[in-house]
Structures are given as C-alpha cells and as structure tokens.
Amino acid sequence: MALANAFSGVGVEVVRYDLAFRQERPKGPPRPGDAARDREGIRQQILKVREKNAQQVWLGGVSYGGRQSSMLAAEAPGLVDRLLLLSYPLHAPGKPEKLRTEHFPRLTAPTLFVHGSRDPFGSLDEMRRALRLITAPVKLMEVEGVGHDLGRNHAALADKIAAAFLELHS
Numbered sequence: 001m002a003l004a005n006a007f008s009g010v011g012v013e014v015v016r017y018d019l020a021f022r023q024e025r026p027k028g029p030p031r032p033g034d035a036a037r038d039r040e041g042i043r044q045q046i047l048k049v050r051e052k053n054a055q056q057v058w059l060g061g062v063s064y065g066g067r068q069s070s071m072l073a074a075e076a077p078g079l080v081d082r083l084l085l086l087s088y089p090l091h092a093p094g095k096p097e098k099l100r101t102e103h104f105p106r107l108t109a110p111t112l113f114v115h116g117s118r119d120p121f122g123s124l125d126e127m128r129r130a131l132r133l134i135t136a137p138v139k140l141m142e143v144e145g146v147g148h149d150l151g152r153n154h155a156a157l158a159d160k161i162a163a164a165f166l167e168l169h170s
Contacts, residue, residue, distance in 0.1 A: 002155035003060075003086075006162040012058075017045045019065055030064050038065075039072045046079055058165075059109075060084030063121070063148065067100060070111070074103035083111040084165050087148050090122025090130055104133035110168040111138045114161055116146035137169050 004014040020041045021034035030038070042059070049057050059080040061069040066085035073080050091098050111134065115127050122130070124142055131138050141164050143150055143157060150157065 002158040003161060006158035010162065010166070012162075012166075013054075015045065015049060017042070019068065035068060035071075038068050039075070042069060042072050043076070043079070056081040058082040058084065060086065060165075062086040063089050070107060071103050073109050074106035077106070077108045080109050082165070082168055083107070083109050084114070084161070085111060086114045086161075087119060087121065087150055088113055088115065088127070089148075090126055093120035096122075096126060099130060101130045101133055104130065105135065107134050107138075108136050110136055112141060112161075112165045112168055113138070114141045114143060114150065114157070114164075116143045116148065116150050118145065118147040121148055139164065139168060 004016060007014050019030070019034075019038040021030045021038055042061075046057055046059065057080050059069045059073065060066070060083065063086070066088050069080075070083060070085055070088070073083055090100060113127060113131065115122070115124060117124055124140075127140055131140055141161065145151075
C-alpha cells in the first residue's frame with residue numbers, strides 16, 4: 001500500500017489487483033496450473049485501464065505476480081509501457097539451476113527490478129547476470145540486508161522505488 005501511495009502522491013493513478021489464484025485462496029502459494037489464468041486476469045485489467053484512454057500503462061508485481069506480469073509483457077509486446085518487478089523469483093530457493101528467465105529476451109518494456117541482497121529466490125549476482133538477457137532498458141535497484149519480503153515494510157523504500165521507476169527511460 002505504501003508504494004501505491006507513493007505513486008499516487010506524484011499523480012500516478014494506481015489500480016491494485018489480486019490475481020485469480022489469490023482471489024480463490026487467500027493463503028498459500030500459487031500452483032503451476034494457475035499461471036495462464038492469472039496472466040489473463042492481468043491482461044483484462046490492463047485492457048480496462050487502456051479503455052480510459054490511458055496514454056501509458058505501467059505494470060508491476062511482487063514475486064509470482066511480477067513473474068506473471070513480465071511473462072505477459074513478453075507475450076504481448078506493447079501491452080504495457082513499463083514494468084516494475086519487486087522480488088522477482090529468479091529461481092526456487094536452493095535450485096539456481098532452474099532459472100525462470102526464458103522470456104527475458106522478449107521483454108521490450110523498460111523494467112525496474114527491486115531485489116533484496118538476502119533473497120533466497122536469487123542473489124544479486126544471479127540477478128545481474130540474468131538481466132543481461134534483456135535488451136530493453138533495465139535497471140536493478142539493490143536493497144541491502146533484506147530478503148524476499150523486502151523487509152516486509154515497503155514504506156521506507158516506497159518513495160525511492162517510485163522515484164527510480166519514474167526515472168526509467170522509454
């Protein structure tokens with residue numbers, strides 16, 4: 001909520017959306033079978049925003065939501081104008097050989113990744129290497145000393161994240 005408030009505070013309209021799997025199950029991780037339906041739900045939300053004659057649509061997500069957002073952006077170039085990915089789950093904890101980057105080369109939207117130095121879903125070094133696969137403008141905002149939850153309190157980071165995202169070049 002703090003990040004949404006930071007964007008709203010600088011005049012950016014924010015639409016928050018719970019993925020379909022989360023609407024059905026308030027707790028627990030997503031299942032592999034949820035992914036396509038979750039991406040379709042994101043697509044429908046974007047199309048609703050575009051109907052308002054939005055000049056630019058920016059898409060963001062945390063962890064699995066960010067992964068699904070980036071996959072959708074890779075599947076449909078031009079659907080969104082920028083991406084904000086918080087705690088991208090580069091791989092499952094303890095499984096660095098199974099990277100979740102196959103879609104990275106197809107990303108065309110400028111993207112900001114925000115990642116903690118203690119994130120078990122990917123180290124900062126692993127993130128830096130993976131981001132080389134993306135030819136679109138990309139930036140990595142490193143958050144020292146926090147894990148996958150980015151410290152559970154985005155309030156301290158919200159203004160910095162919003163500012164870094166607004167500085168991305170299209």
